[in-house]
Amino acid sequence: MAEAHPVGFQWVMEAKRRGARVIHVDPRFTRTSAVADTYVPIRAGSDIAFLGGVINYILSNDLDFREYVLAYTNASTIVSEDFRDTEDLDGLFSGFDPEKRTYDPSSWHYDGHEGEGDRQDTHMQRETASALQHESHGPGVPSDPDRDETLQHPRCVYQILKRHYARYTPEVVERICGVPREKFADVARAWAENSGRERTTSLVYSVGWTQHSVGVQYIRAGAIIQLLLGNAGRPGGGVMALRGHASIQGSTDIPTLFNLLPGYLPMPHHEQHATYADWVDSISHPEQKGFWHDAGAFCASLLKAYWGEAATPDNDFCYGYLPRLTGDHGTYQQVFNMIDGKIKGYFLLGQNPAVGSAHGKAQRLGMANLDWLVVRDLFMIESATFWKNSPEVETGEIVPEECRTEVFFLPAASHVEKEGTFTQTQRLLQWREKALDPPGDARSELWFFYHLGRIIREKLAGSTLRRDRPILDLAWDYPTHGEHAEPSAETVLKEINGYEVGSGSPLSTFGELKDDGSTVGGCWIYTGVYADGVNQAARRAPREEQDVAAHQWGWAWPADRRILYNRASADPQGRPWSERKKYVWWDADSGEWVGHDVPDFEKTKPPSYRPEPGTPGVEGIAGDDAFIMQGDGKGWLFVPAGLIDGPLPTHYEPVESPVTNPLYKQQANPTRKVYERPDNPLNPSAPDPHAEVFPYVFAVSRLTEHHTAGGMSRTLGHLAELQPAMFVEVSPDLAAERGLTHLGWAHVVTARAAIEARVLVTDRLTPLRIDGRVLHQIWLPYHWGSEGLTTGDSANDLFGITLDPNVLIQESKVGTCDIRPGRRPTGKALLEYVEGYRRRAGITEERRAPIVTTDEG
Amino acid sequence: MGVRTWIEGWPVYRQLTGTDPLGRGAAAQSPRSKGLTARTETADSMARSVCPYCAVGCGQRVYVSDGQVTQIEGDPDSPISRGRLCPKGSASKSLVTSPLRQTKVRYRRPYSTEWEDLDLDTAMDMIADRVIAARAASWEDADDEGRPLNRTLGISSLGGATLDNEENYLIKKLFTAMGAIQIENQARI
């Protein structure tokens, strides 16, 4: 955190000054470790074993916050008798289909409800990364499942959890993670001791956690601990995702993602969502309780925002205009489709996949096989110059005179040359004022897309083709201003917020959205950002003039809540758990929830409120159902629906690992998304033969002084001077083992690539004892490429492409490799060199890495 | 210059008699630095902005004089950052004023070895033509069973996460209306 989110880290230091203990778990000793009270080196890719160990410690010593757990989690809920655990099936859960490598999750459901919930097949869910929809709400489950409040029922979630993690002992943690058992026990004890009524512990992760083939389950494991210890929805607690880009949270909320529409509404799938009613019902689950019940209003208002007057109740608000998914259309599938010549044109908008995405060679070869490419950026980045300056030009795989791609480079406006909102890592929207006009031909994306749309509409005007109707009917009349006819960002923000069609007056909460076409709402979770016609994201009352939650600074979704599920900061009766941790509570005199934040609960619903059984919608939420966006009102220790790879996090090895999974014969995530192609070779992984050709584990991450693919940092003098060269960090022991010298050259090899770097020999990397033998990890920054003031080989070239099945994010935080002294070969010799490794590792065009490695299931 | 002014001009005199006994501030100040004013004080305008790098969202104050950004400082009012910026945030003035920044449209013809210049309006027109053509050539009306598809798989897009919400909103809206579904973002990566 001190490295990649330095200014955010001041609050950790502030907490430390007030007595908090800071524990840092990381494969590499960083600036965070330097000021932490405890630093724990860990093997990259083993986090679930570590976190599972903590869960086991809590449960086997009865250290959970029992009152919280009983009231606010699904610990007492009874699960189907058909459920079988990975502990029974050697690494698989019940319902596994070895053919499709997906689960039929009906046996994970709550008891007696096996046939309910999402009926769509999980293969389709994996292809469309449908779990992403749950960023704002849980999937459909029955609202009143059977419970055993004594937690003794053998099939209640609590007991299932206890059995599942029983083997995750300190000894097993030591064996898998390389963390000495005493050190592990110290961390587990500290975490539990610092949680409860009087104290809370915060879990902070950076989104490197998502870049694993089990990324979603990493985060689930952290969430289980926080729920067991009562650290969710309370001040000083939570699971804090440190996102890495200015508005990456915003890019998910108002997604430019293939499978989502704004506010986590699903892009329609051709089978599942053939009609408008199918689409709405698949979101709202008519029988379900909670706010999600009103999905019809969110859907209709979005379509009204898109197609304006043309969208009417009679034509299902132009639902028929929406394009349909048929499967995986994600960025990695696209890259392979480019290589196969299926894609004609590609827009890159402030993004540099030639350096920033996994498997750089595939990225660049894909771009070299397009009809046209539009790059919009501040600087000349590698993704714009791949045809003249790239590793493939060096090896002859791309020959400029033979490369057909037509490239348009359009300069972009910088963040100070346009106005608009960024959503930072805590869901807070902040408006940026424009300081000046962009130089020369530089323009904002708002300008580019508004005018591109305008020109296309002009060119298609008069077309009678059915396929052109959605473009011609589009509500696209944004006012413009200034010399360049810049569209008004504030008008767009008002559309995102939503307004009444008749009066044009902006809405204040998403509760005001209607399903009859009388409201427009471009992104329901952002409704309120323009409440009262005021740009709430532009509020900037000085911090000294505000209380702790700083509500007069920016605006957080939903409804300006700064801590989600803050109803849980009070006990079931609505009283603060303790004076120290008081945040939101029930005030019986005024008959409403009050406190330091906007209550994440209906303001006047008393804690004692109990609905009639089976009541759907908001009325179905009881006065102590703190997790209001979940179908059963509970925080989920066990996930009965909505995940592809299992209801509980389980330790699987990374896809490429030198370690045989000590827990199960199932080596790695059996449901992971794979692309089995000769141009995507994978290193053999233990226990397969030849795994030893790539004996080391490597991890990549960021430097303080650079930013992601380097387009905004390797181009700047100060930053390029502060970190002037690509390097690889190794321990003194590994340096001795491989003959590497400090500041000398080395090269790192995988089945995809060999890249070179300067060697940094430091004891910031600790050799670990894993399963009785020493394992070395090496570390690389991933910022470098062939353009800019400082150039170097790209670490992401080392990775192949394998994805987490829930969200289709690639495993690019851990892999296996070899490292050798000296520079890598160049030109054709480089290709032969990497081919030599593939040969020795037994990698052929026909080879398929084994995926299901157990006979159970 | 009178004798008094002359003596007061000695740093050591100021150090012994003034408020700066350690001689690190006012006492050691030269007439030149005394005559200086901060760029931030004389700026024509100041815009309140947000750092474009990581997601902490530190507040920035952007100072402009004569149509140029002259300084970017941390915003002391921000409850998130309290006026601080890290090395990247502090370098953001160079980001926006860098001589390496591209300000002209560049065009590379198929099979060419060099960039050429291109007028922005012409570029926009050419891109619009290409989008329309790619869409027409790869349009899919319906699946095998006649269920609607309404889409093209001929167009892709990948955006960075320094795009504004408003920009992402228009990007998704336009592409969706065009039937282009392969729209992705750093958020997937």
Ligand code: SF4
């Ligand atoms: S100044 Fe640094 S910590 Fe703050 S937002 Fe910018 S990059 Fe992040």
